[in-house]
Amino acid sequence: MRANILIILAAAGALAATAALAAEGKLVLYTSQPNTDAQQTIDAFKALYPKVEVSFVRDGTPRVMAKLRAEIEAGSPQADVLLIADSVTMEGLKQEGRLLAYDAADVSAYPAGIHDPQKMWFSTKLITTGIVYNNKAALKPTSWADLTKPEVKNLLAMPSPLNSGAALIHTMTLAGNLPGGWRYYEQLRDNGALAAGGNGDILRQVATGEKLYGMIVDFMPIREKAKGAPIEFVFPSEGVSAVGEPVAILKSTKNPEAAKAFVGFLISREGQALALRQGYVAAHPDVALPAGYPTRDAIKLMPFDAAQALAGEAAARKRFSAIFE
Amino acid sequence: MTLIARPGWRHDAPRPTWPGLRLPQRLPEGLGLPAAVTLTALLLGALPFLRLTIAALAPGWQFAPDAALEQIGSRAAVNATLHTLETAGFSALAALLIGGAVALALSVTDLRHKRPLAFFFVFSMMIAPQVAALAFLSLFAPHSPILGALGLSPAPGTPNPLLGRGGIILVMALHHAPLVAITLWTGLRSVPHSLVEAAQMEGAGPATIVARILLPVLRPQIIAAALIAFVAGIGNFGIPALLGLPVNYLTLPTLIYRRLASFGPAGLSDAAALSLLVALVAGGGILASVLATRRAGGKVEIERPLQPFWTLGRARRLVAGALWTLLALKLGLPFLALLCEALTPALGVALSWQSLTLDKFTEVLLRQDVTMRAFRNSFLFAGSAALLLALISIGFAYALERRMGRFRRVVELVIELPYALPGVVLAIACILLFLKPLPLLGVSLYATPFIILFAYLARFLPLALKAPVAAMAQIEAHHEEAAKLDGASLWQMLRFIVAPILAPAATVSALMVFLVAFNELTVSALLWSSGTETLGVVLFSLKEAGLAGEAAAVAISASTIIFAVMLGLDLCGKRLPDNVLPWRI
Numbered sequence: 001m002r003a004n005i006l007i008i009l010a011a012a013g014a015l016a017a018t019a020a021l022a023a024e025g026k027l028v029l030y031t032s033q034p035n036t037d038a039q040q041t042i043d044a045f046k047a048l049y050p051k052v053e054v055s056f057v058r059d060g061t062p063r064v065m066a067k068l069r070a071e072i073e074a075g076s077p078q079a080d081v082l083l084i085a086d087s088v089t090m091e092g093l094k095q096e097g098r099l100l101a102y103d104a105a106d107v108s109a110y111p112a113g114i115h116d117p118q119k120m121w122f123s124t125k126l127i128t129t130g131i132v133y134n135n136k137a138a139l140k141p142t143s144w145a146d147l148t149k150p151e152v153k154n155l156l157a158m159p160s161p162l163n164s165g166a167a168l169i170h171t172m173t174l175a176g177n178l179p180g181g182w183r184y185y186e187q188l189r190d191n192g193a194l195a196a197g198g199n200g201d202i203l204r205q206v207a208t209g210e211k212l213y214g215m216i217v218d219f220m221p222i223r224e225k226a227k228g229a230p231i232e233f234v235f236p237s238e239g240v241s242a243v244g245e246p247v248a249i250l251k252s253t254k255n256p257e258a259a260k261a262f263v264g265f266l267i268s269r270e271g272q273a274l275a276l277r278q279g280y281v282a283a284h285p286d287v288a289l290p291a292g293y294p295t296r297d298a299i300k301l302m303p304f305d306a307a308q309a310l311a312g313e314a315a316a317r318k319r320f321s322a323i324f325e
Numbered sequence: 326m327t328l329i330a331r332p333g334w335r336h337d338a339p340r341p342t343w344p345g346l347r348l349p350q351r352l353p354e355g356l357g358l359p360a361a362v363t364l365t366a367l368l369l370g371a372l373p374f375l376r377l378t379i380a381a382l383a384p385g386w387q388f389a390p391d392a393a394l395e396q397i398g399s400r401a402a403v404n405a406t407l408h409t410l411e412t413a414g415f416s417a418l419a420a421l422l423i424g425g426a427v428a429l430a431l432s433v434t435d436l437r438h439k440r441p442l443a444f445f446f447v448f449s450m451m452i453a454p455q456v457a458a459l460a461f462l463s464l465f466a467p468h469s470p471i472l473g474a475l476g477l478s479p480a481p482g483t484p485n486p487l488l489g490r491g492g493i494i495l496v497m498a499l500h501h502a503p504l505v506a507i508t509l510w511t512g513l514r515s516v517p518h519s520l521v522e523a524a525q526m527e528g529a530g531p532a533t534i535v536a537r538i539l540l541p542v543l544r545p546q547i548i549a550a551a552l553i554a555f556v557a558g559i560g561n562f563g564i565p566a567l568l569g570l571p572v573n574y575l576t577l578p579t580l581i582y583r584r585l586a587s588f589g590p591a592g593l594s595d596a597a598a599l600s601l602l603v604a605l606v607a608g609g610g611i612l613a614s615v616l617a618t619r620r621a622g623g624k625v626e627i628e629r630p631l632q633p634f635w636t637l638g639r640a641r642r643l644v645a646g647a648l649w650t651l652l653a654l655k656l657g658l659p660f661l662a663l664l665c666e667a668l669t670p671a672l673g674v675a676l677s678w679q680s681l682t683l684d685k686f687t688e689v690l691l692r693q694d695v696t697m698r699a700f701r702n703s704f705l706f707a708g709s710a711a712l713l714l715a716l717i718s719i720g721f722a723y724a725l726e727r728r729m730g731r732f733r734r735v736v737e738l739v740i741e742l743p744y745a746l747p748g749v750v751l752a753i754a755c756i757l758l759f760l761k762p763l764p765l766l767g768v769s770l771y772a773t774p775f776i777i778l779f780a781y782l783a784r785f786l787p788l789a790l791k792a793p794v795a796a797m798a799q800i801e802a803h804h805e806e807a808a809k810l811d812g813a814s815l816w817q818m819l820r821f822i823v824a825p826i827l828a829p830a831a832t833v834s835a836l837m838v839f840l841v842a843f844n845e846l847t848v849s850a851l852l853w854s855s856g857t858e859t860l861g862v863v864l865f866s867l868k869e870a871g872l873a874g875e876a877a878a879v880a881i882s883a884s885t886i887i888f889a890v891m892l893g894l895d896l897c898g899k900r901l902p903d904n905v906l907p908w909r910i
Contacts, residue, residue, distance in 0.1 A: 028855045034870035035863075039693050055855040056695075058866050063586050067851070074760030074771050078854055134673070136481040155482045157571075162583055163869075196571045200871030205571070207672030209467035209481040220871045227671035228680070325401060325573060 023261035024051035026254075030068060030079035032061040032165060033245075034200075037278050044274050045265050052258045060198050061085040061165025072098070080253040081262050083124070085165030086243045088309045090121040093248065095310075100249040102260050105267065114244065114283055123244030124266045126281040128299060129170040130240045132202070132221040135230040137212040143237045144178060147188060147213060154192035157205045158215035161320050163198040166217050166243045172309050172316050173241035177302040185323050195324040207231050222292040223279045233292075239300040244283060358815060362724040363736060365717070369783040370739040373754030374604070380757060381597030393598035402599055405580040409606060412493045412565065412576060413558030419498035420554040423651070424505025425547070430644055431506075432513045433535065434635040440909070442648055444895065447908040449656040450503035451887045453844030453861060455563030456880040457500050459868070460659030461487050462567060463666050463877075470665050470676050471658060484572075492568045493576075497558050499655045504557060505550040507907045511792060511833075512546030513539075515799055518629045531635035552614035553791075556741075559607045562748060562847040577603045578847070582749045585851070593753060600750035604742060611741045660884070667877035685878040689867070696879060698856070699863040700886070706774065706849075706859065707842035710781035714789035715835035721786075722793035722830075723823045727802065740790065743783040748847025755780045755852060772854040780848045785838045792830035792837075800826055833907055836894070840887060 031038050035058055042054045059067065061084045071077045084090070093099050099120040107115050107122065115122045131141050139151040147156055161168035171185070178184045189195075194211070202214040203221060207229045218240075221233040247266050249259040265271045272284040279290045281299075289296060309316075379386070381393045396402060427446055431439050452460075464471060465487050467479045486492065516539065524534045540547070565576040575583070581599045584592040637644055665676045667685050674680055689696040725733050743751045759770040759779070770776045804826075808818045846861030853862050860883050867876040894906055 034872060035693060035695060035867055036688060036872065036875070039695070057853075057855045057858075058870070060586070060869060066586060067854075070756050070760060071772065074769060076769060076771065078772050134481060154484070163586065194571060194573070196573060198869045200869045200873070201571065203871040204672055204873045209673065210483075210485050212482045224671050224871070228674045229671040230673045
């Protein structure tokens with residue numbers, strides 16, 4: 001096993017070395033990763049490809065897209081590579097013909113269904129949304145249903161799908177899988193739940209004790225807990241929603257070589273190992289999970305259909321704001 | 326201040342030697358300046374607004390106002406309008422009381438340590454509004470170490486008392502109070518001391534002098550100050566975004582931002598319609614100020630400016646204590662809370678000597694290229710905007726006060742538009758204007774630093790004009806008329822007579838522009854692209870990504886820079902002309 005990994009690493013290194021000769025120049029990344037993670041990703045990539053100069057733009061997925069859409073309208077999209085929360089947005093871009101297929105991408109190690117079959121976008125991680133609670137909370141929630149209980153009244157915060165790509169998928173997944181459907185969200189509203197801001201806001205509110213419960217992406221509370229924050233993260237019993245933090249190359253890229261090198265790096269074994277070091281569940285099935293997570297098979301994922309979601313995206317946002325605004 | 330026309334140009338400038346040519350030379354000059362001012366106003370103020378109006382009322386260049394009207398009449402818009410009016414209105418009143426009291430205390434009494442008091446009071450406003458809001462939020466959070474130390478920790482799960490209407494009004498009032506004070510200080514400098522002396526000879530006490538003489542004389546400035554605070558409140562984004570959005574208490578700017586952030590360009594026509602509504606609301610405020618401050622009398626020539634005349638005696642300590650307490654509440658405690666947040670290893674961890682860490686500072690100041698670049702960018706954008714506007718404002722002040730006649734009000738309204746509109750709306754207007762390559766030139770400003778610079782120029786022009794226009798209004802026209810008669814050209818007259826007189830006011834305005842633009846968020850939030858991120862953008866982005874400690878570290882570092890710049894200016898204040906620094910009273 002160990003020898004195998006060494007061989008893979010050596011092969012990857014050799015590949016990287018040949019590609020590094022070709023890849024140079026400027027590369028602009030639009031991402032919804034937290035700044036520190038984006039910087040680390042770029043630093044790790046630049047260690048392999050020193051001739052590529054990478055700069056990044058970071059914002060919540062909806063706002064990254066708002067910026068990109070405006071630039072597309074102007075006829076000069078700035079981004080070469082897009083690394084955002086959800087595949088629904090990627091699916092939309094693909095259908096508009098804005099993505100570049102990376103046919104040579106090596107995805108042999110991944111199970112089918114993770115990446116786009118036409119190799120236009122690739123999942124890099126598995127980011128689930130579950131429940132975070134403050135250690136001072138009386139009730140230790142184990143299921144989504146627990147959040148409608150009286151103990152949670154006025155103490156729950158969740159990110160708004162209007163601010164976060166992961167929250168949009170999460171909302172659509174829960175509404176599609178929980179027995180009550182959208183009724184669940186109406187119950188949450190009646191229980192005084194707050195829906196506003198992005199995942200970072202939820203982390204702050206629950207960790208500081210302004211709210212005691214929250215819906216949130218997994219890596220933020222797990223990392224923050226490791227640093228000593230008084231919080232716990234729960235994978236609810238009904239299952240969790242998941243996004244793949246997909247990466248894609250825009251067809252309008254001015255530097256396809258460097259863009260391919262970047263995407264190749266993210267889905268390579270090294271790129272996936274970096275995701276692990278950053279505290280994410282890597283998309284690669286053989287990469288171990290970071291500390292603080294249950295095993296891969298213990299995480300129950302709720303089913304989700306990206307194509308169907310694309311059709312219902314706008315309606316879901318409107319429905320959500322009608323309930324909470 | 327004694328206004329003596331500097332005769333320098335008489336020696337330097339060659340006088341026209343051919344009188345026959347004077348008339349044809351002057352006529353285009355007489356129209357040239359107003360035309361230039363009008364054109365600039367149209368370019369900076371009207372054009373973005375026009376583009377937005379078209380986007381709202383005639384999407385796709387077909388007149389179809391139904392969608393916009395429906396949007397304006399929607400429940401969300403009506404609520405947001407009410408929220409905007411009440412937060413801006415009440416906070417402006419409170420700011421007027423706080424700022425007015427501070428301005429008077431520091432101007433007319435024999436209080437000690439006025440300079441540091443004024444300095445810190447002004448400094449508290451230079452901190453970005455979103456930082457102020459974040460600091461107050463940290464201060465009142467259930468885990469706050471400061472509340473804990475005072476034994477006031479609320480129960481876990483207690484909603485932050487600052488969230489919602491009350492908090493917004495409080496933080497906005499505190500934040501805008503120095504704005505009021507600065508405006509009043511400028512006014513107080515123009516009051517001749519002889520007025521006070523005359524009243525004292527009649528036996529009037531200091532309270533009577535303030536109530537019966539100073540306040541009536543200052544009426545235009547008081548109304549202007551209140552309206553400045555009101556309009557600033559309408560356009561403020563950072564405070565309602567941090568204190569209102571989490572509890573779905575939306576004002577018009579945050580409602581527009583939410584529409585845009587979630588629907589992208591698709592939400593543009595909705596946002597444009599809502600922005601028309603904001604323009605209407607803010608336009609009402611501006612119109613009121615134009616009517617209220619319409620000058621009735623002539624100009625006052627000042628031989629000796631106002632001196633402190635109120636001997637407090639025993640009350641001096643009490644007043645000083647009250648002012649320092651105000652500063653501690655407004656600046657000290659929130660800043661301390663922010664510092665705690667930046668020094669703890671993780672959110673919600675109690676700060677102790679064992680847990681204390683400088684990681685957040687090293688991360689944002691040494692590891693992340695973005696943060697360092699943001700410091701540099703903000704410095705460049707704010708600096709160039711301030712410099713350009715200071716130069717422009719002199720010509721504008723002269724033209725508005727002397728050459729525009731009745732047309733002046735129209736031009737002023739046009740100029741005020743981008744300042745009154747929320748920054749997000751101006752940003753969207755700029756995107757619409759500059760997305761496509763410019764006609765004739767074929768270059769696109771989008772995704773370059775120039776789009777941000779343009780937006781800053783448009784947005785902060787009214788701010789840059791305030792002091793020079795006020796100063797211009799105080800100047801007797803006879804200096805310029807004398808120069809005219811002597812055959813000075815318009816340029817010579819501006820350069821050698823108007824500019825030296827207006828320089829202090831223009832410098833004050835430029836400083837204000839710099840300090841406000843340095844921390845600016847709402848305009849750059851949508852206009853930045855890779856390589857042009859500003860401090861406000863980085864700060865907001867860090868906070869949104871769950872890196873509140875890092876955000877606090879950036880906020881503290883940025884505030885330190887502002888503090889250092891102000892301190893540096895203060896130290897060389899003696900070499901600067903009188904009254905240049907707003908906190909030097």
